[in-house]
Amino acid sequence: MKRLKKYEREIEFCSYCPKLCRFSCPVAKVTCSEASTPTGKMTILKLIKDGAFEFTPEAAELMYQCSGCLLSRAYCEHVIEVIGAFEAARAIAVEKGIAPKRVMEFGAAFTKAGNPYAKNFGAELRDLTSGRHLQKAPMLLFTGCTMAHYFPETIKHAAKVLERLGVDFEILAEDGLCCGYPMFATGHEKILEEHKTRLAKKLAGHETIVSLCPTCVWFLKTHYQKPGLISAGAISHATEFLSTRLGALKLKSKVEGKIVYHDPCHLGRYLGIYDPPREILNQISANGFTEFHESRERSECCGGGGGLPIAHPGIARGIGMHKIRQFQQLGGELLATACPMCERMLERSGKEAGGVKVRDLISLIAENID
Ligand code: SF4
Numbered sequence: 165m166k167r168l169k170k171y172e173r174e175i176e177f178c179s180y181c182p183k184l185c186r187f188s189c190p191v192a193k194v195t196c197s198e199a200s201t202p203t204g205k206m207t208i209l210k211l212i213k214d215g216a217f218e219f220t221p222e223a224a225e226l227m228y229q230c231s232g233c234l235l236s237r238a239y240c241e242h243v244i245e246v247i248g249a250f251e252a253a254r255a256i257a258v259e260k261g262i263a264p265k266r267v268m269e270f271g272a273a274f275t276k277a278g279n280p281y282a283k284n285f286g287a288e289l290r291d292l293t294s295g296r297h298l299q300k301a302p303m304l305l306f307t308g309c310t311m312a313h314y315f316p317e318t319i320k321h322a323a324k325v326l327e328r329l330g331v332d333f334e335i336l337a338e339d340g341l342c343c344g345y346p347m348f349a350t351g352h353e354k355i356l357e358e359h360k361t362r363l364a365k366k367l368a369g370h371e372t373i374v375s376l377c378p379t380c381v382w383f384l385k386t387h388y389q390k391p392g393l394i395s396a397g398a399i400s401h402a403t404e405f406l407s408t409r410l411g412a413l414k415l416k417s418k419v420e421g422k423i424v425y426h427d428p429c430h431l432g433r434y435l436g437i438y439d440p441p442r443e444i445l446n447q448i449s450a451n452g453f454t455e456f457h458e459s460r461e462r463s464e465c466c467g468g469g470g471g472l473p474i475a476h477p478g479i480a481r482g483i484g485m486h487k488i489r490q491f492q493q494l495g496g497e498l499l500a501t502a503c504p505m506c507e508r509m510l511e512r513s514g515k516e517a518g519g520v521k522v523r524d525l526i527s528l529i530a531e532n533i534d
């Protein structure tokens with residue numbers, strides 16, 4: 165339990181807290197269980213840390229009931245981030261073999277192809293851009309595996325926008341295309357370390373890395389750049405990169421309809437990027453855009469983070485549905501976001517709610533230029 169020591173302050177604060185952030189937790193809202201609240205999960209962890217409670221498979225299951233959205237932090241007087249303690253507990257659970265079966269199987273599937281979809285992406289990515297952008301260039305476009313798996317069209321759109329801007333870039337067309345975050349979030353430390361060593365070699369030699377996925381940006385910065393595994397000068401999200409360059413593009417049309425923007429947790433609370441996507445929307449929309457009732461630091465999650473869709477798919481879907489209901493209450497016609505996992509979760513929940521148009525900002529730009 166040494167690993168939990170690092171989070172002693174968080175565990176103590178939360179387990180003695182009168183559940184002040186309870187209302188904000190999207191997981192607890194879906195489960196309607198006190199055990200799922202940040203206080204509930206941290207209290208169990210405190211008992212485990214103090215040796216008063218055994219770390220059982222049931223307790224391990226509870227540690228995976230968190231999407232890592234950081235929303236509770238936005239309401240916490242002490243700015244506590246609970247997810248670090250859960251991630252440490254998950255790593256212990258995997259090591260002991262008591263993590264949920266789905267999580268253990270997820271690790272085994274990842275090792276097959278170096279990504280959570282057990283798919284070899286290399287050939288597909290090379291085909292997508294007809295063999296262009298495979299030569300070494302100062303800028304690397306790291307698409308991320310979720311974008312490649314669910315939304316390959318958006319990669320084409322990103323290439324089109326960068327080409328029109330005259331940017332010299334290379335696409336990482338690797339079979340094992342994944343930053344490794346899914347292994348980190350689910351506690352598969354050993355698999356993650358091996359994966360990072362492999363990927364770091366592929367990332368070497370670029371001045372800048374731009375990614376279409378905010379989770380990849382956060383993870384590459386904190387787990388590759390910060391510990392010195394890679395020496396890339398700047399790692400940024402596509403919305404950051406494009407918001408200041410969009411003026412150089414001639415729009416042939418603008419996006420019509422009532423647009424509502426969803427802040428992805430990793431782009432917003434993790435990276436602090438709130439304005440660039442809004443600047444893009446202001447430039448490409450015909451009539452501006454609408455905010456969710458809770459936005460920016462207080463934006464509610466889509467349910468897709470922290471390995472939640474793997475460990476607890478029902479809860480993840482419930483969170484996505486909650487967001488879709490809010491979108492419908494606002495009378496939204498187009499749900500815009502800037503993360504492939506958000507797009508996937510919201511599109512799927514939207515289908516169940518009768519069909520909702522969800523689009524990445526990159527696609528909205530690409531469709532409105534020649
Ligand atoms: S995150 Fe803050 S408000 Fe929430 S339970 Fe912990 S100490 Fe209380």
Ligand code: SF4
Nearest residue numbers: 189230231233234236
């Ligand atoms: S990070 Fe999000 S899902 Fe996790 S406990 Fe806090 S509010 Fe709940």
